Amino acid sequence: MSTLRRTDTRHFILSLLTTFSLVVSIGCDHEPDYLHPGAPVSITILSSGTPVAGGQLNLSGQGGGASLDAQGLANLEHVPYGTYKIILLAPEPDPVPPELGTAAASAAAEVSFPKELGSESTTPLSITVAEGTENTFTLDIAK
Template identity: 35%
Template sequence: MRTQFPARSTCRKQKAMEIQQLMIPHVHQFGMRLTILGVISLVFVVSGCGASVPHSDKPRSAVQVTVTRNGQLLPGAELNLVNDATGEGGGGVLNAESTVELEHVAHGTYQVVVLPPPADPLPPTEGSPSAAAPNILKIPASYRSAKTTPFHLTIPSETSEYTFDIPE
């Protein structure tokens, strides 16, 4: 007697169904893990977890700092406040009146560092004025470092305006 075997296409369909039944729990499990991970991520984003600003609970004030060199204005010079104890700081570029206004400076004691403006990468053409006035470029090295600057300010104080003059 001749044995009857199922047609090849039936065999393939059966195997495919068996494989599919074996894989469905794994695919479902993987999808569930992704869903749980997505929900957890969404909770962190919505709750603001990890989005806080360090030291944002510290009291802060606005300050205005003016720096001159032997009474002459230093427009374009850079001013940096450095608090070595907390690692905080801030800074800006002195305007035409040799003043910079800084917002939201954390209370504390800061070293005041004054830097000449960045050098112009192109040399001035003949007959054109140089980019920076000579007195700006002559800021002594001791005023350019937080470790050696003699200028310090403490926030808060009775005033929010500070004036410093770099002597000749």
């Protein structure tokens, strides 16, 4: 009976090591995006020539995302070279309520985007990040 237990234990350990090796090899197949060649990107979002202050800008795939500042500008430190769809989302509501007796910030609540801009499959906005270019974009969503 002792021999049977050793065989079962060895089989179990071998199966465990094989499974672990498979999981590690699958998990290590993807390199972080900052290892891929890319560049810093600046994107300004306008509506009829006026900066859209607030909101979230996301790039499709592994492009990343950033918040729009008061000038409608989103800066991304590193975007791998390629073409990306731009998705625009309204800002998240502030999870911290205003102090008693003060008004809530209304600027963020006023920002809204056409529904088509909130989905990768329907947005008409796109950019191409390329080597040797400035990679600064200005897009007007009212056009």
